[in-house]
Amino acid sequence: MSAFDITTALDDSAVKRLEAAIAPDWRSRALRWAYGLGFTAVMIYAAYVSEVLSPKIFIGLPKLGDALWLMLQPSGFNYLPEFLWALCETIAMAFLGTLLGAIVALFLAIFCARTTFPLAAFRFGFRRFADGMRTFDHLIWALVFVRAIGLGPLAGILAIALVDAGTLAKLYSEAIDNSDPKPVEGVRASGGSWLDGLRIGLLPQVLPNILSSTLYMWESNTRSATILGIVGAGGIGYQLADRLRVYEFGQASLMIIMIIAAVYLIDMLSGWLRRMLIGRTSR
Amino acid sequence: MAVMNSGITILIQPETRAEALAVFDKTSQAHAQSNFRKTSLGIIAFAAAVALAAHVSQFDLMRLITGLPRIGDFLSGMVPRLTADNLWADLVYWYWGLDKWLYLLWTTLMMALFGAVAGTTLGAIFSLFAARNLGAPRWSVFFVKRMLEIARTVPDLVFALVFLFAFGLGPLAGVLAISLHTLGAQGKLFAEVNENVDMRPLEGVRACGGSWLDEMTVGLLPQVLPNYISYTFWRFEINVRSATIIGFVGAGGIGMELYEAISLSYFDDAGAILLLVFITVMLIDIASEALRTKISNVRAVT
CATH class of the missing domain: 1.20.5 (Single alpha-helices involved in coiled-coils or other helix-helix interfaces)
Structure with a gap:
């Protein structure tokens, strides 16, 4: 029943007729119920499988309270220089990773776009290659690289670059596919080479889009890079995971505050760069 | 001049x-x-x-160049030795742990699903108090927005490590971490959606004598629901990826097996699990995107 008090304005029979007229028929009502019940059943099952419906949750809640209480009191300020350096490492990893990824993506995108690479079969292959790179999370690649080339930020940089190359190749190639082919044809028609066509005909069209995606990935990578240290790939994540594993919640909380501040700063910087480079045509 | x-x-x-x-x-x-x-x-x-x-970051080009062959070795180690005349037996040998892996993958998916739905539902509720135009007081908008930002900026693995302390090893810590991160991300997104709705239906409901709750359910919800549902599907796709790696710290799902396989250099197992994950993620993406575009035409950012 709706909560509107229309009964004062209409008599009982009129209300009944009105409700009968706008009520859904039994079929759509049954369907709605079936959907609702099915959805609820699936959710209960999912909750059961992921142990949300288990006594563990009641046993753990007081401990969670303890942890949160400790996290409200940031501590370990004497480690601040160490933490700051690790944070700088994280930011540097995200920056270099995005840069490397963008460079690779720029070449890959040319082979993934319809307008610049006409061989459909190869293009399909290049696209799946890019898909393969970005399907797995940074952390999986970081773990692989840590195993292959050792602990340290280099593994993290490579992991970010790899995922970025895949993601940005997709975004860049979409930008290229959405561009107008006429300027390129014009350059070719007046005697320009294939490269001239890309440089003079295509690049000015897609550059704002490319810069915007890259800046977006930079922001996103700064967030991702904060945890790569959990598997040993450099940055503040290493210290953070380390402190959390020995239940030093106060120090962890200090690092989390620093991470949040750094992410804010990078977002602001990226926004400023976006306005500087692209003007108001940003996303 | x-x-x-x-x-x-x-x-x-x-x-x-x-x-x-x-x-x-x-x-x-x-x-x-x-x-x-x-x-x-x-x-x-x-x-x-x-x-x-x-x-x-101590970037060293020489180390990168000398490391590249080892990365190649590592990746090629993941490709199984399959022979044409004994293909089935080779496949069975390669996927010796299929039952266990499929079960863990299923758990991963359920974690992602629960996290997406629970996080989105709570995020939708919180977003009402983080939107400027729905009657929430100024301090609530500010406070809830900051809370949501913290929840989405802190990586879910960090939440998972905190929850592991409270709830012990297993999917519970992971699913709570994913839900919390989803709550933050969706709440912020939905608050923006809420701020862009047409206010006239809400005013109409209020003019008819409806309560604040009526305004939200009758005036707001029909406008934003397609958007919300579409974002839920999109979030599910993202959560499948996060649920895969949340096991790296022991918080349930396939991640724990994957972590072991890679860090102990069981190349075959790592390759087998990664292929399973790849196929699952692909299928989920395709199905979810089809449903998403069917329900509404919101195009999400990757």
Whole structure:
């Protein structure tokens, strides 16, 4: 029943007729119920499988309270220089990773776009290659690289670059596919080479889009890079995971505050760069 | 006459053709110079940033070059040895742990699903108090928005490590971490959706004597529901990926097996699990995107 008090304005029979007229028929009502019940059943099952419906949750809640209480009191300020350096490492990893990824993506995108690479079969292959790179999370690649080339930020940089190359190749190639082919044809028609066509005909069209995606990935990578240290790939994540594993919640909380501040700063910087480079045509 | 054009002032009134040309030359030269100055300043700043970043992260090209073959070895180690005349047996041998892996993958999916739905539902509720136009007081908008931002900025693995302390090893810690991260991300997104709705239906409900709750359920919800549902599907796709790796710290799902396989150099197992994950993620993406575009035409950012 709706909560509107229309009964004062209409008599009982009129209300009944009105409700009968706008009520859904039994079929759509049954369907709605079936959907609702099915959805609820699936959710209960999912909750059961992921142990949300288990006594563990009641046993753990007081401990969670303890942890949160400790996290409200940031501590370990004497480690601040160490933490700051690790944070700088994280930011540097995200920056270099995005840069490397963008460079690779720029070449890959040319082979993934319809307008610049006409061989459909190869293009399909290049696209799946890019898909393969970005399907797995940074952390999986970081773990692989840590195993292959050792602990340290280099593994993290490579992991970010790899995922970025895949993601940005997709975004860049979409930008290229959405561009107008006429300027390129014009350059070719007046005697320009294939490269001239890309440089003079295509690049000015897609550059704002490319810069915007890259800046977006930079922001996103700064967030991702904060945890790569959990598997040993450099940055503040290493210290953070380390402190959390020995239940030093106060120090962890200090690092989390620093991470949040750094992410804010990078977002602001990226926004400023976006306005500087692209003007108001940003996303 | 003074023509102001991006900081360049021209103080001559062109009379003749030659004079006009001279003015043009001067202006274009000034433009070129200022462009050149800006561009070179940008390049220098950029190069300095790259150099600084390379220094801070101890970027070593030699180490990268010497490491590349080992990465190649590692990746090629993941490709199984399959022979044509004994393909089935080879596959069975490669996927010796299929039952266990499929079960863990299923758990991963259920974690992602629960996290997406629970996080989105709570996020939708919180978003009502983080939107400026729905009657929430100013302090609530500010406070809830900051909370949501923290929940989405802190990586879910960090939440998982905190929850592991409270709830022990297993999917519970992971699913709570994913839900919390989803709550933050969806709450912020939905608050923006809420701020862009048409206010007239809500005013209409209020004019008819409806309560605040009526305003939300009858006036707001029908407007935003397609958007919400579409974002839920999109979030499910993202959560499948996060649920895969949340097991790296022991918080349930396939991640724990994957972590073991990679860090103990069981190349075959790592390859087998990664292939399973790849196929699952692909299928989920395709199905979810089809449903998503069917329900509404919101195009999400990757």
